[in-house]
Every structure is written in structure tokens, then in C-alpha cells.
Amino acid sequence: xxxxxxxxxxLQHGEFELHxxxxxxxxxxRVTACEALLRWHRPGxxxxxxxxxxxxxxxxxxxxxxxxxxxxQAVAQARRWADAGRPAQVAVNVSALQFEQTQxxxxxxxxxxxxxxxxxxxxxxxxxxxxxxxxxxxxxKLQALAQLGITLSLDDFGTGYSSLTYLKRFALHxxxxxxxxxxxxxxxxxxxxxxxxAIVQMGHALGMEVVAEGVEHAPxxxxxxxLGCDHFQGFWYARPLPVAEVEAHLGRTV
Ligand code: G
Ligand code: G
Ligand code: MN
Ligand code: NA
Numbered sequence: 001x002x003x004x005x006x007x008x009x010x011l012q013h014g015e016f017e018l019h020x021x022x023x024x025x026x027x028x029x030r031v032t033a034c035e036a037l038l039r040w041h042r043p044g045x046x047x048x049x050x051x052x053x054x055x056x057x058x059x060x061x062x063x064x065x066x067x068x069x070x071x072x073q074a075v076a077q078a079r080r081w082a083d084a085g086r087p088a089q090v091a092v093n094v095s096a097l098q099f100e101q102t103q104x105x106x107x108x109x110x111x112x113x114x115x116x117x118x119x120x121x122x123x124x125x126x127x128x129x130x131x132x133x134x135x136x137x138x139x140x141k142l143q144a145l146a147q148l149g150i151t152l153s154l155d156d157f158g159t160g161y162s163s164l165t166y167l168k169r170f171a172l173h174x175x176x177x178x179x180x181x182x183x184x185x186x187x188x189x190x191x192x193x194x195x196x197x198a199i200v201q202m203g204h205a206l207g208m209e210v211v212a213e214g215v216e217h218a219p220x221x222x223x224x225x226x227l228g229c230d231h232f233q234g235f236w237y238a239r240p241l242p243v244a245e246v247e248a249h250l251g252r253t254v
Contacts, residue, residue: 003053004060006042011069015041018073019240022249023091023211023233026225031249033089033123035233036074037240038066058097067098071111075122077243079115086250091123093155096130100137105144112148119149123174126152128160131170142170153211158199167206174231175203179214182234186219193223200228 010016020034040048057063071092078090098104112119124145131138146152153174154167158181177199184192196212203210212224215234224232237254238246 003056004062007040007053007057007062007066010040010042011066015043016066016069017041017242018070018077019242020077020090020246021233021240022238022246023231024237024254025231026229029253031088031252031254033091033231034246034250035091035125035240036070036077036093038070038093039240054095058095061097063095063097064101067095068107068111071108075111075115075117078121079117081247081250082117082121084247086247087121088250089121089123089151091125091153093125094130096127096133099126099130099141100133105141105148108145108150109148112150120151123151123153125155125176126172127155128157128166131166135166135169139170142172146171146173158195167202172208174209174211175199176211176213177229179212179234182212182214182220182224185223186217193227196224196229197227204228 017039018036019039020036022031023033023035024030025032038050038054040050040053042048054063057066074090074092078088081088101107108122108124112122142152151174152172153176154172155176156178157175159178177196181192181195181199185196200210209230210228211231211233212220212229213233215221215224215232215236217236220234221232221236238249241249
């Protein structure tokens with residue numbers, strides 16, 4: 001609750017910032033996208049990572065406001081990059097509570113319109129938890145978002161409730177393989193390689209692209225490439241970076 005109060009003040013006082021982690025398209029070898037990740041410059045606490053406050057924001061309901069702030073910033077940034085001749089798709093993490101807001105789809109549509117951003121430059125990263133609570137309602141929202149032209153991704157795939165029923169029912173565009181499966185790929189992780197291969201095949205068979213996250217070593221990348229993965233992100237190429245540092249990566253060939 002102390003944190004909740006500090007977060008509310010922090011939002012007013014401009015203490016939050018988005019960092020962006022580049023994502024590489026393995027087909028073209030270029031940085032075509034980046035994921036927006038929230039950071040909090042909390043006075044007296046230094047740089048605070050989302051693991052330390054997103055949970056509190058979800059408990060207190062502040063996540064709706066915080067999430068809208070993130071969306072606003074990310075869309076405005078994507079528009080600036082597009083205007084500067086460096087269009088990149090920007091991926092925004094959406095928490096289940098934010099997604100459940102009645103006006104969520106309208107908020108997203110309004111934000112895109114206000115900034116004049118083509119919907120194709122926005123990706124929303126959702127988790128399986130949004131699909132579990134009220135599947136009918138979620139389905140309608142996902143269809144409306146897809147109708148707008150927004151790319152929809154399922155984040156942390158393989159770690160939540162599974163999932164295969166939902167994959168069949170919901171038309172999502174991308175699967176993001178959780179980094180726990182990528183971790184062992186460079187040290188002869190047979191089980192992990194089998195899981196990644198299966199996810200890639202299933203994703204492709206369902207018309208989805210597959211993104212690997214948490215790539216920290218070159219051998220992981222080579223295996224992901226051999227397994228047919230479509231995109232990757234991870235510390236091997238770049239950490240989440242402040243705007244001024246990420247710009248140089250956009251469009252770059254890796
Ligand atoms: O950046 P970091 O690795 O600390 O992120 C930890 C977790 O916080 C990740 O699961 C990530 O999806 C989540 N996260 C980061 N930024 C946001 C955000 O803007 N909104 C939501 N809902 N989650 C975020
Ligand atoms: O749950 P989500 O996929 O949104 O989490 C993204 C988080 O993963 C961010 O906090 C980011 O800092 C972290 N991350 C990104 N790349 C790597 C990586 O290569 N290794 C590790 N350990 N974490 C990563
Ligand atoms: Mn994510
Ligand atoms: Na993830």
C-alpha cells in the first residue's frame with residue numbers, strides 16, 4: 001500500500017520510463033520490433049524493475065492507469081520512430097486486469113488514433129491468464145483488436161495454464177516461447193529442444209509466428225534458427241535499452 005501510494009505519486013511526477021528491448025526477425029536478420037518494458041526511477045530506491053511493483057499495481061487496481069500510461073508512451077514513441085524513417089513494431093505487455101477493463105479495446109483504438117499510428121506497428125503481449133477468466137468476453141475483445149490490425153501475441157507461452165484449447169479458439173498472431181525453455185538450449189538441452197521444436201511446429205501449423213525470448217548465448221540462437229523460430233530477443237543481442245540507445249538498433253542487420 002505504501003508502494004501503491006508511491007506509485008501514484010510517481011506517475012504524477014514522471015518517475016516511470018519505458019525501456020525497449022530490440023527484437024530480431026530471423027528471416028531478414030533485421031531489428032524490426034522492440035518490447036516496451038517498464039522501469040521506475042523511485043527516489044531513494046534507484047531503478048526499480050517491474051517484478052517489484054507490477055504485482056502491487058495489479059492488487060490495488062492501479063495497473064489500469066499504469067497500463068494506459070505505458071500504452072500512451074509506447075504508441076507515441078512508435079509514431080516518432082516511424083516519422084524519423086525508422087518504423088519498428090512496438091510490443092506492449094498487457095496485464096489481465098488491464099485487459100478486463102470494459103473500455104480496454106476503445107482505449108487502445110483511441111490511443112492509436114490520437115497519435116496517428118498505423119495499428120500494424122502495435123503489438124500487444126497477452127498472457128494465458130486473460131483467456132481463463134471469461135473466455136467469451138476475451139474472445140470478443142481479441143477479435144475486435146485483431147480487426148483493428150493490431151498484432152496479438154501470447155507471452156510466456158508454456159508456463160501458464162495450458163493453453164492448447166485456447167490456441168484453437170483464439171486467433172492470435174504470435175507465440176512467445178518462455179525463456180525457461182530457451183535457457184538450456186546451448187548446453188545439450190534435449191528436452192528443451194524437443195519442446196521448442198514442438199512449439200514452433202504447432203505455432204506454424206496454426207498460422208502463428210514464434211518468438212524466442214531470453215537468448216543469451218550464440219549456440220541458443222543457432223539452435224532456434226535450426227528449429228525454425230521466426231524472431232528472437234535476449235541479452236545476447238541487446239538488453240532493454242533507454243530510447244536514446246535503442247534507436248541506433250532499429251532496422252539494423254544483426
Ligand atoms: O523488465 P523485466 O524483466 O524486469 O520484467 C519483468 C516482468 O514485468 C515481465 O513479465 C514483463 O512482462 C512485466 N512487465 C514489464 N513491463 C510491463 C508493463 O508495462 N506492463 C505489464 N503489465 N507488465 C510489464
Ligand atoms: O514476461 P516478459 O516476456 O514480458 O519478460 C520480459 C523480461 O525478460 C524483461 O524483464 C527482460 O528484462 C527479461 N529479459 C529479456 N531478455 C532476457 C535474457 O536474455 N535473459 C534474461 N534472463 N532475461 C531477459
Ligand atoms: Mn513480454
Ligand atoms: Na515472456
